Amino acid sequence: MVFARRHVVYMLLVGVLVLFLGPFGWLAITALKAPSEIRALPVHWWPHHPTLDNFQHALTFFDYLGFARNSLMVAGTYAILVTLASAWAGYGLARLDAPGKRVVFGVMMSTMMLPQIITLIPTYLLFARAGLVNTYVPWVLWGLCGAPYLIFLFRQFFTNMPKELEEAAIVDGCGQIRIFWRIFLPQSWPVIATSLILSFSWTWGDWVAPALLLDDDHTTLAVKLATGYVNQHGGMLFNLVAAGTVMYVVPVLALFLIMQRGFISGIATSGLK
Known part of the structure; x- marks a missing residue:
């Protein structure tokens, strides 16, 4: 009976895996086809x-x-800066006492419900008036401000750490900055891995911000993939789009494979207390 249940669970997991990998598999197959095969009817599943x-x-x-x-x-700079800024903000919200801390945390969490599209025009006007359009400075500023969800992850992780570690460091003469860098940050590798993967993926796959703030010569690969593969008549070269997209996802997959243990552990250990 136990074996039968396990077999059913495995079959369900395989089905879900096929469902999730199906689009990428079709993309990879399309990248191996000649242009004539892509337009051929009936559709050839395999080239x-x-x-x-x-x-x-x-x-x-x-x-x-x-x-x-x-x-x-852009993605690497943003991922590093937003991870450090979010870790520092999460440490402050978790371990330091200050008037209005709960209110600040509540307001910060409420910003996660704000759709990005609402901020597009104000964001562009702000950076345009500051002379930062067509530069990579906006991603540096966004990184230094932290991200609400990542701050939440770090805050939950630091909240669950033993208070004895902090008290022992204070007895040894450490200040809050040194406690953060020498004790709390090295212990938070699972959340750091989670933050790096998520923030890198967000920026690497973002199309809206680069299309809004960067010109065609300085834009990112996400924007160029959507507009660059056209023939002399303006038609899309779908075989090249598929091949370019397959190569486009490789850095994200590599980053996840390198940090997957920390990512899974970070998600598992950063829940609500």
Whole structure:
């Protein structure tokens, strides 16, 4: 009976896995097709003559690596800064006492319910008047401000840490900054891994902010993938779009595979107390 239940659970998990991986699998198959096979009817599920030429053409059709470098710089800078800023804010909310702390925390959490589209026009006007349009400074400023969800994760993690660690450090003469850097931050690797993966993925896959704030020469790979693969008649080259998109997801997958243990542990240990 137990074996039968386990078998059913495994079959359900395999079904869910196929459901989630199906779109990516179809994308990868499309990246191996010739243009004539993509337009052919009836639809060919598997290419008759698989080719890797699409990946080479996708890299050379425009400066793919250059735009990937822009995305990597923006996403990497933002991920590092927002992780450090969120960790520091989470530490303050978890371990320091100040008047109105609960109110500040409540207001911060309420901002998570604010749709991003509402802030698009004010954000653009703010950066335009400051002369920061077509620069990467907005992502630096966003990173330094932290992110509400990540602050929440760090706050929950630091709240659950033993108070004896902090008291022992104070007895040894450590101030709050040193306690944070020497004791609390090194212990929070699971949440750091979670923060890096989430923030990098948010920025790497963001299309709206780069399209709004950057011109065509300085934009990110997400924007260029949506507009760069067109022929002389303005038609989309779907085989190159598929190949470029497959390569586009590789950095996120690599980051997740490297930090997956910390990511799972961070999500599991940062729940409500």
